[in-house]
Amino acid sequence: MRHFLSAADAGNIDELAEEALRIKANPLANRQYAGKRLGLMFMNPSLRTRISSQVAALNLGLEPIVLNTSGDSWQLEFADGVMMDGNKAEHIKDAAPVLGSYFDILGVRTFPSLRDKEDDYSEHVLNAFVKYSGIPVISLESATRHPLQSLADIITIKEQMALQEIKRPKVVLMWAPHIKPLPQCVANSFSEWMNAWRIADFVISHPEGYELDSTFTGNTTIEYNREKALKDADFIYVKNWSSVRDYGKILPVKERWMLTQEDFRNNPHAKVMHCLPVRRNLVLSDEILDSEHSLVTQQAANRVWSAQTVLSEILRGNF
Amino acid sequence: MRHFLSAADAGNIDELAEEALRIKANPLANRQYAGKRLGLMFMNPSLRTRISSQVAALNLGLEPIVLNTSGDSWQLEFADGVMMDGNKAEHIKDAAPVLGSYFDILGVRTFPSLRDKEDDYSEHVLNAFVKYSGIPVISLESATRHPLQSLADIITIKEQMALQEIKRPKVVLMWAPHIKPLPQCVANSFSEWMNAWRIADFVISHPEGYELDSTFTGNTTIEYNREKALKDADFIYVKNWSSVRDYGKILPVKERWMLTQEDFRNNPHAKVMHCLPVRRNLVLSDEILDSEHSLVTQQAANRVWSAQTVLSEILRGNF
Amino acid sequence: MRHFLSAADAGNIDELAEEALRIKANPLANRQYAGKRLGLMFMNPSLRTRISSQVAALNLGLEPIVLNTSGDSWQLEFADGVMMDGNKAEHIKDAAPVLGSYFDILGVRTFPSLRDKEDDYSEHVLNAFVKYSGIPVISLESATRHPLQSLADIITIKEQMALQEIKRPKVVLMWAPHIKPLPQCVANSFSEWMNAWRIADFVISHPEGYELDSTFTGNTTIEYNREKALKDADFIYVKNWSSVRDYGKILPVKERWMLTQEDFRNNPHAKVMHCLPVRRNLVLSDEILDSEHSLVTQQAANRVWSAQTVLSEILRGNF
Numbered sequence: 024m025r026h027f028l029s030a031a032d033a034g035n036i037d038e039l040a041e042e043a044l045r046i047k048a049n050p051l052a053n054r055q056y057a058g059k060r061l062g063l064m065f066m067n068p069s070l071r072t073r074i075s076s077q078v079a080a081l082n083l084g085l086e087p088i089v090l091n092t093s094g095d096s097w098q099l100e101f102a103d104g105v106m107m108d109g110n111k112a113e114h115i116k117d118a119a120p121v122l123g124s125y126f127d128i129l130g131v132r133t134f135p136s137l138r139d140k141e142d143d144y145s146e147h148v149l150n151a152f153v154k155y156s157g158i159p160v161i162s163l164e165s166a167t168r169h170p171l172q173s174l175a176d177i178i179t180i181k182e183q184m185a186l187q188e189i190k191r192p193k194v195v196l197m198w199a200p201h202i203k204p205l206p207q208c209v210a211n212s213f214s215e216w217m218n219a220w221r222i223a224d225f226v227i228s229h230p231e232g233y234e235l236d237s238t239f240t241g242n243t244t245i246e247y248n249r250e251k252a253l254k255d256a257d258f259i260y261v262k263n264w265s266s267v268r269d270y271g272k273i274l275p276v277k278e279r280w281m282l283t284q285e286d287f288r289n290n291p292h293a294k295v296m297h298c299l300p301v302r303r304n305l306v307l308s309d310e311i312l313d314s315e316h317s318l319v320t321q322q323a324a325n326r327v328w329s330a331q332t333v334l335s336e337i338l339r340g341n342f
Numbered sequence: 343m344r345h346f347l348s349a350a351d352a353g354n355i356d357e358l359a360e361e362a363l364r365i366k367a368n369p370l371a372n373r374q375y376a377g378k379r380l381g382l383m384f385m386n387p388s389l390r391t392r393i394s395s396q397v398a399a400l401n402l403g404l405e406p407i408v409l410n411t412s413g414d415s416w417q418l419e420f421a422d423g424v425m426m427d428g429n430k431a432e433h434i435k436d437a438a439p440v441l442g443s444y445f446d447i448l449g450v451r452t453f454p455s456l457r458d459k460e461d462d463y464s465e466h467v468l469n470a471f472v473k474y475s476g477i478p479v480i481s482l483e484s485a486t487r488h489p490l491q492s493l494a495d496i497i498t499i500k501e502q503m504a505l506q507e508i509k510r511p512k513v514v515l516m517w518a519p520h521i522k523p524l525p526q527c528v529a530n531s532f533s534e535w536m537n538a539w540r541i542a543d544f545v546i547s548h549p550e551g552y553e554l555d556s557t558f559t560g561n562t563t564i565e566y567n568r569e570k571a572l573k574d575a576d577f578i579y580v581k582n583w584s585s586v587r588d589y590g591k592i593l594p595v596k597e598r599w600m601l602t603q604e605d606f607r608n609n610p611h612a613k614v615m616h617c618l619p620v621r622r623n624l625v626l627s628d629e630i631l632d633s634e635h636s637l638v639t640q641q642a643a644n645r646v647w648s649a650q651t652v653l654s655e656i657l658r659g660n661f
Numbered sequence: 662m663r664h665f666l667s668a669a670d671a672g673n674i675d676e677l678a679e680e681a682l683r684i685k686a687n688p689l690a691n692r693q694y695a696g697k698r699l700g701l702m703f704m705n706p707s708l709r710t711r712i713s714s715q716v717a718a719l720n721l722g723l724e725p726i727v728l729n730t731s732g733d734s735w736q737l738e739f740a741d742g743v744m745m746d747g748n749k750a751e752h753i754k755d756a757a758p759v760l761g762s763y764f765d766i767l768g769v770r771t772f773p774s775l776r777d778k779e780d781d782y783s784e785h786v787l788n789a790f791v792k793y794s795g796i797p798v799i800s801l802e803s804a805t806r807h808p809l810q811s812l813a814d815i816i817t818i819k820e821q822m823a824l825q826e827i828k829r830p831k832v833v834l835m836w837a838p839h840i841k842p843l844p845q846c847v848a849n850s851f852s853e854w855m856n857a858w859r860i861a862d863f864v865i866s867h868p869e870g871y872e873l874d875s876t877f878t879g880n881t882t883i884e885y886n887r888e889k890a891l892k893d894a895d896f897i898y899v900k901n902w903s904s905v906r907d908y909g910k911i912l913p914v915k916e917r918w919m920l921t922q923e924d925f926r927n928n929p930h931a932k933v934m935h936c937l938p939v940r941r942n943l944v945l946s947d948e949i950l951d952s953e954h955s956l957v958t959q960q961a962a963n964r965v966w967s968a969q970t971v972l973s974e975i976l977r978g979n980f
Contacts, residue, residue: 065414086719104947125962303424618756
């Protein structure tokens with residue numbers, strides 16, 4: 024039994040993405056899992072992950088059951104040894120093994136507090152499901168990672184590489200402004216997967232102070248000069264994240280960091296990626312999102328094949 | 343590809359209702375759509391529409407996936423060109439094509455603000471899903487119409503016409519009091535469908551000031567005298583709506599407009615219809631709802647066949 | 662047609678539990694109910710009941726559709742004859758028959774107010790669904806009972822009896838402290854089922870003032886001395902409930918009533934049960950929940966077989 028929590032669980036990433044493209048070409052070829060169940064537990068709102076996971080499961084004959092921890096159920100306690108006299112009615116130690124008895128695979132969506140880095144980066148919430156459920160756990164986005172998104176991103180890049188006949192793409196992860204402090208998970212995860220994939224020239228570009236945790240970026244080139252970063256880029260992955268150093272904070276940034284049409288002068292074939300949801304004209308302009316540069320819908324559509332591939336591999340015992 | 347948004351999308355209404363009656367007689371005859379998905383997106387609460395749509399889909403083998411935009415996900419932005427720095431996290435331009443990639447058909451439930459008639463009557467929310475999703479869209483009730491309800495209403499009337507051997511029924515849409523301003527959509531839609539169906543003598547009766555928009559009523563007789571309206575009526579469709587002229591307002595009404603047992607003195611065989619939910623003893627009395635006059639449960643039950651017929655026609659490419 | 666609301670609906674309880682164990686051994690042997698639907702209506706949060714009912718239905722091929730009355734829909738009115746000018750938009754008299762037309766079986770979860778004993782103990786909410794829906798109704802926990810839990814409890818006890826070769830177990834229902842006033846339904850129901858099962862020596866132990874309603878306990882021995890109650894116990898069912906006499910209140914209790922490791926000195930093989938959710942170190946200590954004494958996960962896992970057995974019996978017309 025194995026889980027799907029990070030790039031380390033993916034095995035050979037390029038082969039996994041190839042498998043996803045085969046599944047995309049023939050989505051209903053493997054509908055053999057009737058009688059098996061996927062639990063999908065959401066601790067915060069979700070649109071793409073929620074629906075794409077259900078579609079992926081149904082494509083395999085697997086029966087998805089969704090649970091929202093706010094509304095459908097109650098808040099869970101994750102701390103060890105506490106006397107539970109507050110607003111949390113059930114401990115993960117009791118809830119997780121029960122879920123483990125109901126489901127064959129459990130997908131869990133958690134989120135960071137953005138207040139305590141050590142706490143968030145320990146992934147204690149996701150890890151508690153792994154520790155206590157007794158079944159394979161799939162991250163539907165966690166405090167520090169979003170591996171199903173990263174796999175969908177690589178599927179999307181591979182499709183474009185085939186179309187444009189690109190052998191070794193230059194991929195830039197580029198910070199963008201936002202009005203609210205956002206998690207680092209998509210940026211962390213994309214960095215981790217790019218580095219594990221090893222097929223792209225990968226550069227991260229952001230204002231000073233927005234350095235990601237080196238656990239995820241490793242030896243990746245950080246280019247503070249966005250013009251230099253964009254030069255010859257094939258793929259520009261735009262994403263906001265809050266500061267890691269000054270944890271969860273929005274730092275003042277003087278320069279313009281929103282991508283505009285001008286940024287494509289020297290690379291008119293460059294494609295723009297974003298995991299969605301995206302705030303238009305704040306993170307990315309209408310001009311770019313509605314242009315041929317944008318791959319955002321394709322990325323989101325590929326979330327089905329990303330999820331279906333991972334579910335399929337777990338069900339076949341390939342992890 | 344075609345949508346189901348109004349009577350204009352229904353083709354020959356009497357034939358569509360006949361098809362619904364055939365489906366009702368044999369609901370599981372066409373369970374061939376496994377592997378296809380119906381997305382059901384609710385922007386406000388729903389009981390009948392929510393469940394009847396799921397049952398209709400399951401009867402066809404179609405897999406329904408429900409999404410509540412409040413709770414499950416987040417608020418969507420529908421305005422063009424705005425900088426999204428408020429409380430709306432995603433634009434319909436980005437969300438709709440993603441939903442279009444996940445589903446084969448998309449059902450959408452929207453509601454009017456009742457503050458700005460032009461805005462509500464533009465149906466810009468529903469139309470945005472049509473414009474950007476790229477797949478057939480079914481209205482699960484919109485700002486100005488409720489076509490699945492209207493089709494269920496006509497199915498119900500046809501069943502009674504057969505039972506009572508009525509060739510050309512007199513159908514009265516009759517305003518009733520309410521404590522809150524309600525949308526005009528059920529009344530609009532019923533008027534539109536009655537006029538397109540052409541098989542009934544259709545009369546609308548309401549206090550002055552409650553005139554519906556002529557887009558929906560056309561040349562329908564408006565009878566302000568409720569006694570005259572009720573004379574020889576075979577079907578009395580009771581429904582409250584707020585004023586169109588003084589948009590979204592409740593106007594003072596001196597006369598009694600709640601239907602009572604006395605109103606059946608001259609037409610003891612008349613049947614009473616309402617789309618539900620109904621506030622008892624405010625809109626309709628216990629006396630009438632619990633009597634043989636009431637068709638309200640049958641109407642609601644027929645929502646399954648209304649939805650299944652429309653889904654089936656879209657899937658067979660008959661629209 | 663029959664309902665499942667209390668022990669009285671269970672027929673021979675030991676045979677029903679035997680059937681559940683057969684189903685547990687071969688869960689997918691009877692997947693023949695495609696095209697039939699189970700409605701699951703929740704008026705308050707739920708984790709085990711919500712998921713186990715869905716899994717049980719899917720095991721039978723039955724299609725479950727969940728409705729939360731808060732969020733998905735609106736509040737229902739249950740009082741007769743009132744003018745509905747408040748915050749309740751639909752009467753049970755109208756909603757229930759509609760649900761009855763959509764579903765083959767209806768599961769309903771209600772809860773007590775804990776303010777008015779007569780009102781709660783009348784079970785008027787659950788009974789209204791029985792009265793007006795026209796289809797078999799299953800209690801998913803009601804104001805005064807939780808029969809699917811009690812059946813799962815007996816399944817769990819029977820499994821242990823076989824393992825430990827116990828012919829006639831001593832079963833103690835033992836009150837435990839809590840910070841909030843809780844319903845009596847689990848304790849009521851367990852008492853009722855134990856007495857109807859007749860295979861155990863059943864004792865109830867609690868502080869004075871916490872006597873359960875005799876409708877449920879009948880002639881059961883009440884032992885206020887917890888040490889005496891625990892002597893030779895094979896199964897200790899720990900559960901908090903609020904006072905029945907001083908209805909819905911928490912009474913001051915001087916003695917220690919939380920179970921500790923010391924309580925197992927004279928019966929090291931005793932097993933501890935609880936229906937979950939349990940507040941750790943308030944109702945039961947980590948020490949006990951994480952020990953070999955605990956059956957709580959097994960009890961919760963057995964909820965699937967409890968629900969599947971009841972659904973199966975109703976579908977086969979055995980009730």
